[in-house]
Amino acid sequence: MATIYIDTNIFMNESFFRSAQAHAFLKACSIIQVSVVVPDIVIDEVLGNFPKMLKAKSKAFHLAQKELGRLIELDAQDIAVSEEIGSYEDWLYKLIEEKGIVILPYPEVTLKELVVKSYDGVKPFKESGEGHKDFLVWETVKNHIKSKSTTPPNFFLTNNTKDFGGKDDADKDVLFLKLAEQIEEVGLRPELYTSLKAAFDKLLAPNLQDITIEEIPDLNSDDLHRMTDEYLLEDLPQRTAFGYEGLPFGNDVSISSVGPSEISEVILKKVDDEVVINVSGSVEIEVDGFMDKHAYYMDLDTDGAPNVFVVDADWNDHVMAVSSSVETAFELSLFYSVADKEITGYEVSLPDEIDDDWHH
Secondary structure, eight states: OOEEOOOHHHHHTTGGGGHHHEEEEEEEETTTTTEEEEHHHHHHHHHHHHHHHHHHHHHHHHOOOOHHHHTTTOOOOOOOOOHHHHHHHHHHHHHHTTTTTTTEEEOOOOOHHHHHHHHHTTTTSSSTSSOHHHHHHHHHHHHHHTOOOSSSSSEEEOHHHHHEEEEOSSOOOEEHHHHHSSSGGGGGSEEEEEEEHIIIIIIIGGGGOOOOOOGGOHHHHHHHHHHHHHHHHHHSSEEEEEEEEEOOOSSEEEEEEEEEEEEEEEEEETTEEEEEEEEEEEEEEEEEEEEEEHHHHHHHHHHOOOEEEEEEEEESSSEEEEEEEEEEEEEEEEETOOOOOOOOHHHOOOOOOTTTTOOO
């Protein structure tokens, strides 16, 4: 039906493919016969990054335990890092085999070609010459598509939009033209998606069985509202971003508290023995950050007091610490196991969150 290529950052953003979203994604691909293809360099990058991430998180975990142990009686828990690294590698290769994921070998590129290409400064290389791994990923995907070994349409999942693509006039993520033109047949050129959720919602969900909340045992509308409030409250506080639409300040802000939420739509899709429940709506959040003093007083002179509460008017010579409430959209994905009658995972996204490169 289609072919989906997956880049390294997609693995890493989904807890190295151990997330409930990744689990549902692979199940859905199997059900509707979508080929999942991964360059071998991606597997090597994943296996190289997993130990780094695990060691960093383990260090932070031990530090937190040490600090908690000074406050309360605590049975410290140890993490066998080496064993977990080996266990993850075994798990990953078993997943690849069980789900029929196609692994593509490295492209036949000489070291000289890599050096020459890096100095050309053509994407996916950066102007500095960095990007040899991105180049190898793209060469692998491109060569596989051009060999016509795929079932089109083709899709490329990567969160590295700065090196692989940008936005078109409709604000849609698209492959850079110079990369797309390397594949002569327009119909074979891959569409770009920047997250597993986006690919699931747009490509897979329309082909999955619809289901209603009434068809799910031990789950009703009241449960959905309760769980929505619980998961938003659990996930959002201390979440950081560049900014949010409608917020009069930005550049590194954090959510300090979560207010009432309102659900506008619920979509349920059956994925084998699971149900993926997508809940969307709006939620009121309190956001802390900093605002330039000059900008604040300019707003005060022209429009009256801006919609901010001044926490510290003299944080330093240039900015004041401020806080503001804003209503923002949310999307909550719940993964429900029919057999176990429980939620196995969830993910929260805020569509109005402003990325730090939004202006590019």
